[in-house]
Amino acid sequence: xxxxxxxxxxxxxxxxxxxxxxxxxxxxxxxxxxxxxxxxxxxxxxxxxxxxxxxxxxxxxxxxxxxxxxxxxxxxxxxxxxxxxxxxxxxxxxxxxxxxxxxxxxxxxxxxxxxxxxxxxxxxxxxxxxxxxxxxxxxxxxxxxxxxxxxxxxxxxxxxxxxxxxxxxxxxxxxxxxxxxxxxxxxxxxxxxxxxxxxxxxxxxxxxxxxxxxxxxxxxxxxxxxxxxxxxxxxxxxxxxxxxxxxxxxxxxxxxxxxxxxxxxxxxxxxxxxxxxxxxxxxxxxxxxxxxxxxxxxxxxxxxxxxxxxxxxxxxxxxxxxxxxxxxxxxxxxxxxxxxxxxxxxxxxxxxxxxxxxxxxxxxxxxxxxxxxxxxxxxxxxxxxxxxxxxxxxxxxxxx
Numbered sequence: 001x002x003x004x005x006x007x008x009x010x011x012x013x014x015x016x017x018x019x020x021x022x023x024x025x026x027x028x029x030x031x032x033x034x035x036x037x038x039x040x041x042x043x044x045x046x047x048x049x050x051x052x053x054x055x056x057x058x059x060x061x062x063x064x065x066x067x068x069x070x071x072x073x074x075x076x077x078x079x080x081x082x083x084x085x086x087x088x089x090x091x092x093x094x095x096x097x098x099x100x101x102x103x104x105x106x107x108x109x110x111x112x113x114x115x116x117x118x119x120x121x122x123x124x125x126x127x128x129x130x131x132x133x134x135x136x137x138x139x140x141x142x143x144x145x146x147x148x149x150x151x152x153x154x155x156x157x158x159x160x161x162x163x164x165x166x167x168x169x170x171x172x173x174x175x176x177x178x179x180x181x182x183x184x185x186x187x188x189x190x191x192x193x194x195x196x197x198x199x200x201x202x203x204x205x206x207x208x209x210x211x212x213x214x215x216x217x218x219x220x221x222x223x224x225x226x227x228x229x230x231x232x233x234x235x236x237x238x239x240x241x242x243x244x245x246x247x248x249x250x251x252x253x254x255x256x257x258x259x260x261x262x263x264x265x266x267x268x269x270x271x272x273x274x275x276x277x278x279x280x281x282x283x284x285x286x287x288x289x290x291x292x293x294x295x296x297x298x299x300x301x302x303x304x305x306x307x308x309x310x311x312x313x314x315x316x317x318x319x320x321x322x323x324x325x326x327x328x329x330x331x332x333x334x335x336x337x338x339x340x341x342x343x344x345x346x347x348x349x350x351x352x353x354x355x356x357x358x359x360x361x362x363x364x365x366x367x368x369x370x371x372x373x374x375x376x377x378x379x380x381x382x383x384x385x386x387x388x389x390x391x392x393x394x395x396x397x398x399x400x
Contacts, residue, residue, distance in 0.1 A: 009144055013147055013148065014121075016384075020157060021035070021117065024387055031053070031055045031398070033051075033053070035113055035117065035158070035159050036054070036065055036159055037060070038050060038056045039057050039059070039065065040056050040058050042083070042084075043399060046069055046082055048081075049068075049076075052110075054398065054399045055398060056396060056399050057394050058395040059394060060394050066090050067159065067160065067161060068097075069084060070091070070097035071098070072104070075101045076109070080243065081243055083246065083247065085248045086245075086246040086248055086250040087246045087249065088238075088245070088249070089249075092198060093195075093196060093197055094233075095161065095192055095193075096164050099119070099164070100115060100116050103115045103119065120156040121156065123167040123168070123171075124156060127146075127167040130171050130173075130174035131143050131146050133174060134174055145376060146354055146355045148377075149355075151163075151347050151379075153380070155348050161197060162349075162352070165196040165197040165200065166354075166355060168192045169200060170355050170356075171189045172188075172190035172203070176207065177317070184222060186223075190204055190223065191225075194230045195233070198230070199327055199352065200230075201230065202324045204226055204227040206323045206324070208224045210315065214315060255336055256335070257335070262335045262337040263282075263340045265336075266341045281343055281382055282340060282343065284375055285346050288350065288375055288376070289329065289333075291368040292368070295360075296325055296329065299318075299322065300322065300326075303318070303319075321356045321359050321360050322360070325352075325360075331349055335349070357373075
């Protein structure tokens, strides 16, 4: 990959992202607040949180509104009186709301959507650069698959946390494995990652175990501390009594089903099978899940078979990439049907998988890894078509 190709690719990405943002907001008087996805039901029960002139949808809405509500509640005098869909579920993923809340507090919450998209884009591009630096010289072109990831692009345009979590994770891994490691900086970004999404705990456990088996106990503490801090935070949240548990408090059993039962159930409504052209994209996502599962299973089998002991197995640095991927695959495997019915929900589950998979693919590639990356190009094209042509505008009003 020629060196000048990387900045040109970044420029193309920024132009494309700008065009897609324009396509998403143009039906709503070009109000960028429409990216937040505020539903009037939550606007009505949290009237003090919605800034004047923000787009409010009469139906629909999306998860970006909960990160916005939580951010504003933390940094404005509202007596923590917010009502979400599920209080504790959202509070456990406080990282994005806290991070964007600080910036919005400084520059005004009326600018929250601008701050959010700019911050998510900047940190994503930083993580793309980090991945580019980690890839071998003859494989740096693979960074383009991450730059034009349909999963991260979709997540960031929805102003939700999956893209930010992945950016923190990739940057943390970069500072750990670059030629001159900065372990404290790595631990800091992984601390941000685990507070943004709990799957970051898998990477922290992997890194701590790796350093323990190499008898670098001081370094292991760098990665155990963020994990301990997150566990203490979870314990603290259970000691507080919120004013409202949410309109739909979620427990663990509400979010899972038997393996792939959610996928099968997503094809049925009241016992009647259906499969529209719009829904067919989930078949590609299912095949991607299948391909990554086979790839990781084969890789894991070979590593276990060739290892002389458990210690030698844990010392293998590739586990730091494999285990978070396996954890994400597990989330997809047991996901209930609601996740499989929505492209937005399902595609977000692959966000973290892609950059870690690229690092593995650069070392060991096969038919399954090539299929996953190739089908990702199809999904990116689908995302563009979905935003510019398939998705129709919703009824809305501007908050008073």
